[in-house]
Amino acid sequence: MFDGWTDRHRGKPYLGIRATFIKDWSYFVATLGCHVLPVHSGREIANHVMQVVGEFVSDVKKVFLTTCHDGAANMVKASQLMKVENFQHCTAHAMHLLLTSDSINQVEEIGSVLRKCRNIVSCLHFKSVVMEEELAQTED
Numbered sequence: 001m002f003d004g005w006t007d008r009h010r011g012k013p014y015l016g017i018r019a020t021f022i023k024d025w026s027y028f029v030a031t032l033g034c035h036v037l038p039v040h041s042g043r044e045i046a047n048h049v050m051q052v053v054g055e056f057v058s059d060v061k062k063v064f065l066t067t068c069h070d071g072a073a074n075m076v077k078a079s080q081l082m083k084v085e086n087f088q089h090c091t092a093h094a095m096h097l098l099l100t101s102d103s104i105n106q107v108e109e110i111g112s113v114l115r116k117c118r119n120i121v122s123c124l125h126f127k128s129v130v131m132e133e134e135l136a137q138t139e140d
Contacts, residue, residue, distance in 0.1 A: 001017070001018040001019070001020070001067070001068040001069065001090070002015060002016065002017045002018070002045065002049055002067065002069055002075070002078075003015070003016050003069060003070065003090075003093075004016075004037065004040045004045065004074075004075070009126065012036050013036065013037055013038060013039075013040055014034055014035065014036055014037065015033075015034070015035060015037040015040070015045060015048055015049075016031070016033070016034040017031070017032045017033050017034070017048075017049055017052050017053070018030065018031050018032060019032050019053070019056070032052050032053065032055075032056060033052045035048070035052075040074055041074055041077075042073075042074045042075075042076070042077025042078045042080070042081055043077070043078075043081060045074060045075065045077075045078035046077075046078040046079075046081035046082045049078065049082065050082060053065075065082060065083070065084050066084060066086070066087065066088065067079045067082070067084045067087040067088070068087065068088045068089070068090050069087065069089075069090055069093075070089070070090055070093045071087075071089045071090075071093075075087075
């Protein structure tokens with residue numbers, strides 16, 4: 001599974017990679033990496049994913065590869081370059097799009113509340129140092 005995004009605060013482009021595997025009849029999910037990847041082209045994504053997977057698997061050619069992502073053109077191209085026969089759309093991403101594009105934004109009151117919540121969370125996230133100082137002062 002891989003996903004690319006750009007950090008809104010610093011503008012850095014990231015690519016996160018997770019793997020699923022079965023060992024002793026148990027299912028596991030592991031995060032293999034989350035790195036800054038300056039270019040999110042299909043080729044750069046494919047090369048990066050194969051490099052990261054290669055750090056964990058001795059012979060990548062012996063591993064059955066499938067991919068799961070948002071279905072963007074660059075992600076599909078990366079899957080093709082990695083010789084993945086078919087990929088799976090990420091269900092969580094599809095649900096997010098369904099809710100945000102087709103549902104939530106259709107009800108103005110819900111959209112208004114969510115925008116307020118997003119602003120509060122963003123403010124708290126980027127002003128955590130100020131909050132920690134305020135907390136320290138109130139404890140004194």
